Amino acid sequence: MDPQFISDPLIIRVTSLLLVLCLCAGGVFFFGYFLPGKIPLTLSRQTPLNFDLSAAEFLTILAALLMASFSLDMAVTLAAFSPGFDWLRGSESARVLFQGSLFQLATIGLLVLFLHLKSPANPVSAVVGLPPRQWLRQAGLGVFLMLVAWPFVAISAGLNYRLFQWLGGQPELQRMVTLFLESRDPAFTVGIFLMATVMAPIWEEIFFRGITYTALKKYLSPVGSLLISSLLFSILHDFSLQTLLPLWLLGMVFAFAYERTGSILVPIFMHATFNSLSMGFMLLYKFTHP
Numbered sequence: 001m002d003p004q005f006i007s008d009p010l011i012i013r014v015t016s017l018l019l020v021l022c023l024c025a026g027g028v029f030f031f032g033y034f035l036p037g038k039i040p041l042t043l044s045r046q047t048p049l050n051f052d053l054s055a056a057e058f059l060t061i062l063a064a065l066l067m068a069s070f071s072l073d074m075a076v077t078l079a080a081f082s083p084g085f086d087w088l089r090g091s092e093s094a095r096v097l098f099q100g101s102l103f104q105l106a107t108i109g110l111l112v113l114f115l116h117l118k119s120p121a122n123p124v125s126a127v128v129g130l131p132p133r134q135w136l137r138q139a140g141l142g143v144f145l146m147l148v149a150w151p152f153v154a155i156s157a158g159l160n161y162r163l164f165q166w167l168g169g170q171p172e173l174q175r176m177v178t179l180f181l182e183s184r185d186p187a188f189t190v191g192i193f194l195m196a197t198v199m200a201p202i203w204e205e206i207f208f209r210g211i212t213y214t215a216l217k218k219y220l221s222p223v224g225s226l227l228i229s230s231l232l233f234s235i236l237h238d239f240s241l242q243t244l245l246p247l248w249l250l251g252m253v254f255a256f257a258y259e260r261t262g263s264i265l266v267p268i269f270m271h272a273t274f275n276s277l278s279m280g281f282m283l284l285y286k287f288t289h290p
Contacts, residue, residue, distance in 0.1 A: 003018070008138070013248075016080070016245055017249035018150070018277070021147065023052050023151065033067075050128065053211065053214055053215040053218065054215075054218075055215065055219070057118075057215075058211065058212065058215040061111075061207070061211060064110065065107060065110075065207070066072065066085075067070065068103065068106060068110070069103055071212055072099055072102055072103050072106075075101065076095060076098060076099045078101075092179065093179050093183045093185060093188045094188070096175075096176060096179060097188055097191045097195075100176075100192075100195050101191065101195060101199070104195060104199035104200060104203055104208075107200065107203040107207075108199065108203045108206075111203060111206045111207060111211070112206075115206075115210075133202060134263075135265060138261070138263050138265040138266050138269070139265065139269045141261070141266055141269075142257070142266045142267065142269025142270040142272075142273065143269055143270075143273045145253075145257055145266065145270055146253075146269075146270040146271075146273040146274055149250075149253045149270075150274065150277065152249065152251070153249055153250050153274070154246075155247050156245050156246045156249045157243075157245075157246035159245065160241075160242070160243065160244065160245035160246055161242070162172065163245075164241055167241070176192070177282065179192075180192050180282060180286070181282060181285065181286050189283075190285075192279075193279050193283075196275045196276075196278075196279055197272050197276045197279060198272065199276050200271070200275065201268045201269075201272040201275060202268055204233070204237070204271065205254065205258075205264055205267045205268045206264060208229055208230075208232065208233040208251065208254075208255075209229070209255055209258045209264060209267050210255055210264050212229045212232060212233075213225050213226065213229040213255050213258065213259075216228055216229055222259060226252055226255045226256065226259070229251065229255055230248050230250075230251030230252040230254075230255055231248055233247065233248075233250075233251035233254075234247035234248040234250075234251055242248060250274065253270070254267035254270055254271060255267070257270055
């Protein structure tokens with residue numbers, strides 16, 4: 001993360017207010033749920049999904065996603081030099097938004113198709129853990145749990161940032177974040193916000209928690225599955241030592257919530273809440289530093 005962004009006085013004040021809100025949510029969680037034993041902090045051995053996934057099938061899905069990403073990158077690059085696609089060649093932000101949207105929409109479609117083919121006798125909502133008539137409750141639980149966990153993720157991000165500097169690394173923003181902060185195109189701003197807060201949480205949680213975590217539980221303990229699937233989430237999400245620790249912890253929080261609730265909707269809304277907070281900070285910095 002950019003030091004100027006982190007040290008901005010307004011960002012610091014808003015972060016402090018958010019920490020107070022999160023600590024209040026944590027107090028409610030601790031005294032209202034943890035102490036009474038309503039949410040024991042242990043992992044069960046019951047897989048939320050009701051289908052078996054072999055290692056070969058999992059590796060096939062992973063390879064398909066990597067190939068889709070590479071193929072889209074090549075296709076968009078070639079399209080930029082085709083008639084009628086001049087707007088892709090002249091704007092990096094437009095190219096990033098177009099390619100990212102296509103990849104995320106295609107990934108969601110492919111994952112839903114795979115789940116349907118894997119368990120044709122059950123609706124995808126049942127396979128992936130979407131309780132009927134409880135969407136609003138599960139969404140609220142996801143937002144609440146993310147507020148509880150956010151201070152720990154923020155602290156791990158700060159520690160990881162200092163460790164990265166101590167090891168001689170030069171912290172820098174992801175290219176997507178740089179484009180988002182620098183762009184003054186409202187369409188690009190809205191598009192990236194929707195990608196980060198809607199599409200990314202859906203496909204990433206279905207893949208990393210719903211499929212990866214479930215596949216690993218066939219061979220490992222729940223704790224081992226949680227650790228490895230979360231590490232894979234961190235590595236594939238952003239292959240950088242700069243964000244390894246906080247993303248690993250974030251993945252563990254999502255996997256724990258998925259295991260304890262049996263609903264993929266909870267980590268999806270946790271993920272969406274976390275990304276919304278991150279995007280909110282960037283929007284605040286962007287509009288206060290024109």
